Amino acid sequence: MKNEWQTDRGQLNHNWLQNGVLVALNHAERIASDGVRSSVVRQTLAEDIQRWDERRIELPAFLDRFENEMSPKVFFERAPLCRCSAETKQWLIPLTHELWLGREKVQEKMAAAKQAYETAEQKYEVVHADLESMPETPTMEDLQPFERVLREFTTACESLSKAISAFPHEIRCC
Numbered sequence: 001m002k003n004e005w006q007t008d009r010g011q012l013n014h015n016w017l018q019n020g021v022l023v024a025l026n027h028a029e030r031i032a033s034d035g036v037r038s039s040v041v042r043q044t045l046a047e048d049i050q051r052w053d054e055r056r057i058e059l060p061a062f063l064d065r066f067e068n069e070m071s072p073k074v075f076f077e078r079a080p081l082c083r084c085s086a087e088t089k090q091w092l093i094p095l096t097h098e099l100w101l102g103r104e105k106v107q108e109k110m111a112a113a114k115q116a117y118e119t120a121e122q123k124y125e126v127v128h129a130d131l132e133s134m135p136e137t138p139t140m141e142d143l144q145p146f147e148r149v150l151r152e153f154t155t156a157c158e159s160l161s162k163a164i165s166a167f168p169h170e171i172r173c174c
Contacts, residue, residue, distance in 0.1 A: 003171070005069040008062055013164040016055050017157065024048035025154040032147040041143075042134055049131060049150075052124050052157070059160075063113050067106055072173045073097045096173070104168055113163035120160050123153035 028048035031041060073093045075081045084092065101107060127149045134142055 003069055003074070005062075005065055006169070008065075009164065009167070012055060012058065012062055013161055017161050017164070020054070021051045021157055022154065022161065024051040025150065025157060029147065029150055029154060032143045032150055041138055042131070042136055045134075045146075045150075046131055049124075049127060049153075052120075052153075056121070056124070059117050060114070063110060063117065063164075066110060066167060067101075070168060070171055071097050072100050072171055074171060075173065100172075104172075109163070109166050112166070113160070116156065116160040116163040120153070120156040123149070123156040127153045 025048060028045050031044055031048075073096055076084065076089055076093050076096075127146075130146050130149050134146060138146070
Protein backbone atom coordinates (compact mmCIF):
# COMPACT_ATOMS: atom_id res chain seq x y z
CA MET A 1 0.00 0.00 0.00
CA LYS A 2 1.52 3.29 -1.13
CA ASN A 3 1.19 6.20 1.27
CA GLU A 4 1.43 9.97 0.79
CA TRP A 5 5.16 10.13 1.54
CA GLN A 6 5.93 7.58 -1.16
CA THR A 7 3.82 9.50 -3.69
CA ASP A 8 5.53 12.77 -2.74
CA ARG A 9 8.90 11.05 -3.03
CA GLY A 10 8.15 10.13 -6.62
CA GLN A 11 6.98 13.64 -7.41
CA LEU A 12 9.87 15.42 -5.70
CA ASN A 13 12.80 13.12 -6.37
CA HIS A 14 11.99 11.60 -9.73
CA ASN A 15 9.68 14.04 -11.49
CA TRP A 16 11.09 17.32 -10.17
CA LEU A 17 14.69 16.76 -9.02
CA GLN A 18 15.96 14.11 -11.43
CA ASN A 19 13.84 14.82 -14.52
CA GLY A 20 13.50 18.56 -14.02
CA VAL A 21 16.28 20.22 -12.04
CA LEU A 22 19.14 17.91 -13.03
CA VAL A 23 18.16 17.88 -16.70
CA ALA A 24 17.99 21.70 -16.67
CA LEU A 25 21.33 21.98 -14.86
CA ASN A 26 23.01 19.65 -17.34
CA HIS A 27 21.61 21.85 -20.12
CA ALA A 28 22.97 24.95 -18.38
CA GLU A 29 26.39 23.29 -18.01
CA ARG A 30 26.51 22.55 -21.73
CA ILE A 31 25.64 26.16 -22.53
CA ALA A 32 28.27 27.49 -20.12
CA SER A 33 30.97 25.13 -21.36
CA ASP A 34 30.23 25.67 -25.06
CA GLY A 35 30.51 29.42 -24.65
CA VAL A 36 27.64 30.14 -26.98
CA ARG A 37 27.76 33.87 -27.77
CA SER A 38 24.16 34.89 -27.70
CA SER A 39 22.10 37.61 -26.14
CA VAL A 40 19.88 34.97 -24.48
CA VAL A 41 22.63 32.89 -22.81
CA ARG A 42 22.17 34.57 -19.44
CA GLN A 43 18.39 34.29 -19.65
CA THR A 44 18.59 30.61 -20.60
CA LEU A 45 20.99 29.91 -17.74
CA ALA A 46 18.68 31.73 -15.33
CA GLU A 47 15.65 29.70 -16.48
CA ASP A 48 17.54 26.42 -16.07
CA ILE A 49 18.91 27.27 -12.65
CA GLN A 50 15.60 28.57 -11.36
CA ARG A 51 14.08 25.11 -11.72
CA TRP A 52 15.48 24.62 -8.20
CA ASP A 53 13.18 27.38 -6.92
CA GLU A 54 10.02 25.58 -8.02
CA ARG A 55 9.85 23.12 -5.11
CA ARG A 56 12.97 23.52 -2.97
CA ILE A 57 10.94 24.92 -0.08
CA GLU A 58 9.07 21.60 0.22
CA LEU A 59 12.14 19.47 0.82
CA PRO A 60 12.83 20.05 4.55
CA ALA A 61 9.24 19.21 5.55
CA PHE A 62 9.22 16.24 3.17
CA LEU A 63 12.38 14.84 4.77
CA ASP A 64 11.00 15.44 8.27
CA ARG A 65 7.86 13.44 7.44
CA PHE A 66 9.76 10.27 6.53
CA GLU A 67 10.21 8.81 10.00
CA ASN A 68 6.61 9.26 11.04
CA GLU A 69 4.97 8.16 7.78
CA MET A 70 7.20 5.26 6.78
CA SER A 71 7.66 3.63 10.18
CA PRO A 72 6.01 0.23 10.58
CA LYS A 73 4.16 1.76 13.54
CA VAL A 74 1.57 2.85 10.94
CA PHE A 75 0.50 -0.81 10.70
CA PHE A 76 -1.13 -0.36 14.12
CA GLU A 77 -3.61 2.05 12.53
CA ARG A 78 -5.19 -0.66 10.38
CA ALA A 79 -6.34 -4.27 10.69
CA PRO A 80 -5.32 -6.57 12.15
CA LEU A 81 -2.91 -4.67 14.43
CA CYS A 82 -5.42 -1.92 15.21
CA ARG A 83 -7.26 -4.58 17.25
CA CYS A 84 -4.38 -4.90 19.72
CA SER A 85 -5.24 -3.84 23.24
CA ALA A 86 -4.23 -0.38 24.43
CA GLU A 87 -1.79 -2.02 26.87
CA THR A 88 -0.09 -3.93 24.09
CA LYS A 89 0.05 -0.90 21.79
CA GLN A 90 1.62 1.14 24.58
CA TRP A 91 4.82 -0.92 24.51
CA LEU A 92 4.68 -2.62 21.10
CA ILE A 93 4.37 0.51 18.94
CA PRO A 94 7.50 2.21 20.40
CA LEU A 95 9.41 -1.08 20.30
CA THR A 96 8.48 -1.66 16.65
CA HIS A 97 9.51 1.88 15.80
CA GLU A 98 12.86 1.66 17.63
CA LEU A 99 13.73 -1.67 16.01
CA TRP A 100 12.94 -0.21 12.60
CA LEU A 101 15.02 2.91 13.28
CA GLY A 102 18.04 0.78 14.05
CA ARG A 103 17.70 -1.80 11.31
CA GLU A 104 16.99 0.70 8.55
CA LYS A 105 19.56 3.23 9.84
CA VAL A 106 16.86 5.88 9.58
CA GLN A 107 18.62 8.59 11.58
CA GLU A 108 21.76 8.29 9.43
CA LYS A 109 19.77 8.41 6.21
CA MET A 110 17.77 11.39 7.38
CA ALA A 111 20.91 13.23 8.49
CA ALA A 112 22.59 12.51 5.14
CA ALA A 113 19.57 13.75 3.18
CA LYS A 114 19.26 16.91 5.27
CA GLN A 115 22.97 17.62 4.87
CA ALA A 116 22.70 17.05 1.11
CA TYR A 117 19.79 19.49 1.00
CA GLU A 118 21.73 22.13 2.96
CA THR A 119 24.71 21.72 0.65
CA ALA A 120 22.49 22.09 -2.43
CA GLU A 121 20.95 25.23 -0.92
CA GLN A 122 24.40 26.72 -0.26
CA LYS A 123 25.61 25.91 -3.79
CA TYR A 124 22.41 27.37 -5.23
CA GLU A 125 23.00 30.65 -3.41
CA VAL A 126 26.52 30.84 -4.88
CA VAL A 127 25.41 30.02 -8.43
CA HIS A 128 22.47 32.42 -8.15
CA ALA A 129 24.72 35.26 -6.94
CA ASP A 130 27.23 34.57 -9.73
CA LEU A 131 24.44 34.60 -12.29
CA GLU A 132 23.10 37.91 -10.94
CA SER A 133 26.51 39.52 -11.30
CA MET A 134 27.09 38.14 -14.81
CA PRO A 135 26.88 40.60 -17.72
CA GLU A 136 23.82 40.39 -19.99
CA THR A 137 25.95 38.99 -22.81
CA PRO A 138 28.66 36.96 -21.06
CA THR A 139 32.01 36.17 -22.64
CA MET A 140 33.92 32.90 -22.30
CA GLU A 141 35.90 34.54 -19.50
CA ASP A 142 32.63 35.28 -17.68
CA LEU A 143 31.35 31.75 -18.16
CA GLN A 144 34.45 29.81 -17.04
CA PRO A 145 34.17 30.49 -13.29
CA PHE A 146 30.40 30.22 -13.53
CA GLU A 147 30.72 26.77 -15.09
CA ARG A 148 32.69 25.57 -12.02
CA VAL A 149 30.08 26.76 -9.47
CA LEU A 150 27.30 25.43 -11.67
CA ARG A 151 28.97 21.99 -11.67
CA GLU A 152 29.22 22.12 -7.87
CA PHE A 153 25.51 22.87 -7.64
CA THR A 154 24.69 20.04 -10.04
CA THR A 155 26.81 17.64 -7.99
CA ALA A 156 25.04 18.75 -4.81
CA CYS A 157 21.63 18.12 -6.42
CA GLU A 158 22.78 14.68 -7.58
CA SER A 159 23.89 13.89 -4.02
CA LEU A 160 20.52 14.98 -2.68
CA SER A 161 18.72 12.75 -5.16
CA LYS A 162 20.90 9.79 -4.15
CA ALA A 163 20.26 10.49 -0.46
CA ILE A 164 16.49 10.51 -1.03
CA SER A 165 16.78 7.33 -3.09
CA ALA A 166 18.56 5.64 -0.16
CA PHE A 167 15.38 5.74 1.95
CA PRO A 168 13.37 2.50 2.00
CA HIS A 169 10.86 2.36 -0.82
CA GLU A 170 8.16 0.64 1.20
CA ILE A 171 7.00 0.32 4.77
CA ARG A 172 8.65 -2.77 6.14
CA CYS A 173 8.10 -4.38 9.44
CA CYS A 174 11.18 -4.58 11.60
